[in-house]
Amino acid sequence: xxxxxxxxxxxxxxxxxxxxxxxxxxxxxxxxxxxxxxxxxxxxxxxxxxxxxxxxxxxxxxxxxxxxxxxxxxxxxxxxxxxxxxxxxxxxxxxxxxxxxxxxxxxxxxxxxxxxxxxxxxxxxxxxxxxxxxxxxxxxxxxxxxxxxxxxxxxxxxxxxxxxxxxxxxxxxxxxxxxxxxxxxxxxxxxxxxxxxxxxxxxxxxxxxxxxxxxxxxxxxxxxxxxxxxxxxxxxxxxxxxxxxxxxxxxxxxxxxxxxxxxxxxxxxxxxxxxxxxxxxxxxxxxxxxxxxxxxxxxxxxxxxxxxxxxxxxxxxxxxxxxxx
Ligand code: FBP
Numbered sequence: 001x002x003x004x005x006x007x008x009x010x011x012x013x014x015x016x017x018x019x020x021x022x023x024x025x026x027x028x029x030x031x032x033x034x035x036x037x038x039x040x041x042x043x044x045x046x047x048x049x050x051x052x053x054x055x056x057x058x059x060x061x062x063x064x065x066x067x068x069x070x071x072x073x074x075x076x077x078x079x080x081x082x083x084x085x086x087x088x089x090x091x092x093x094x095x096x097x098x099x100x101x102x103x104x105x106x107x108x109x110x111x112x113x114x115x116x117x118x119x120x121x122x123x124x125x126x127x128x129x130x131x132x133x134x135x136x137x138x139x140x141x142x143x144x145x146x147x148x149x150x151x152x153x154x155x156x157x158x159x160x161x162x163x164x165x166x167x168x169x170x171x172x173x174x175x176x177x178x179x180x181x182x183x184x185x186x187x188x189x190x191x192x193x194x195x196x197x198x199x200x201x202x203x204x205x206x207x208x209x210x211x212x213x214x215x216x217x218x219x220x221x222x223x224x225x226x227x228x229x230x231x232x233x234x235x236x237x238x239x240x241x242x243x244x245x246x247x248x249x250x251x252x253x254x255x256x257x258x259x260x261x262x263x264x265x266x267x268x269x270x271x272x273x274x275x276x277x278x279x280x281x282x283x284x285x286x287x288x289x290x291x292x293x294x295x296x297x298x299x300x301x302x303x304x305x306x307x308x309x310x311x312x313x314x315x316x317x318x319x320x321x322x323x324x325x
Contacts (some may be wrong), residue, residue, distance in 0.1 A: 112236025123238025
């Protein structure tokens with residue numbers, strides 16, 4: 001059977017929300033352009049680092065800024081898009097006076113950009129919420145209020161993976177025609193796993209719960225888990241979440257002694273919320289260690305949060321380590 005195009009999927013699924021179809025199509029168009037810029041970066045002189053810092057105090061890569069401009073420029077075309085909240089821009093960008101039913105787009109234009117110079121997978125993460133009342137300029141709403149969230153991954157194949165709340169679907173971009181087609185329908189995360197992803201160079205900062213969890217995993221068959229675990233770390237959340245959606249696993253960027261003062265490492269509105277929403281729609285779980293990420297009340301646009309997500313049973317086991325510690 002022919003794989004459905006993104007447009008056909010969207011028009012058949014969102015029968016009463018043409019404006020959301022337009023916005024998701026614009027996001028897909030932006031991601032196609034970003035994929036091209038990433039692929040051609042060595043020819044265009046777009047690798048390396050700029051001298052400018054973003055609001056997080058991180059040095060920006062040329063492609064961080066290019067990807068941000070592409071999303072802004074392409075999505076500003078969407079008739080109901082009222083505001084943009086980007087990792088790379090300190091203030092909210094208001095495009096129009098907000099009206100009930102307009103959209104706010106939260107995004108990380110190029111996640112995992114430390115991987116660019118080594119030619120590994122990076123991606124764009126996005127989340128969409130609705131304005132609840134005319135004139136309301138409140139962009140700080142919990143992840144449960146998202147109406148669509150997902151990411152594009154720029155790997156060997158460019159893919160767009162998103163959820164409208166129920167189910168997660170993956171669309172691959174054909175490199176010749178540029179068409180996105182539904183190649184990975186209804187992704188489901190296996191409940192159990194023997195694979196975890198954590199930056200172990202931070203072990204010196206970990207709290208007791210994470211120390212014990214990782215020690216028990218690496219103890220193998222003779223340890224309390226009674227089996228061998230595999231470990232992965234790509235320093236690109238998009239790539240980690242994509243792997244988990246494909247074959248299960250857990251990803252941990254927990255609160256630790258070093259990042260505690262900032263509230264964690266990853267950003268709530270455009271990294272943790274969209275990925276938590278996707279993981280849950282595919283049958284997995286996403287927690288801060290204590291609470292469901294989707295219930296975390298945001299207090300600022302660039303807020304950070306601890307993130308632990310993936311296969312449901314394994315996340316429950318990690319939560320037990322926290323309860324016991
Ligand atoms: P950027 O959005 O600035 O690229 O940072 C996010 C991120 O790259 C995640 O994708 C990844 O999980 C994490 O930072 C990697 O952190 P570390 O540098 O500790 O490996």
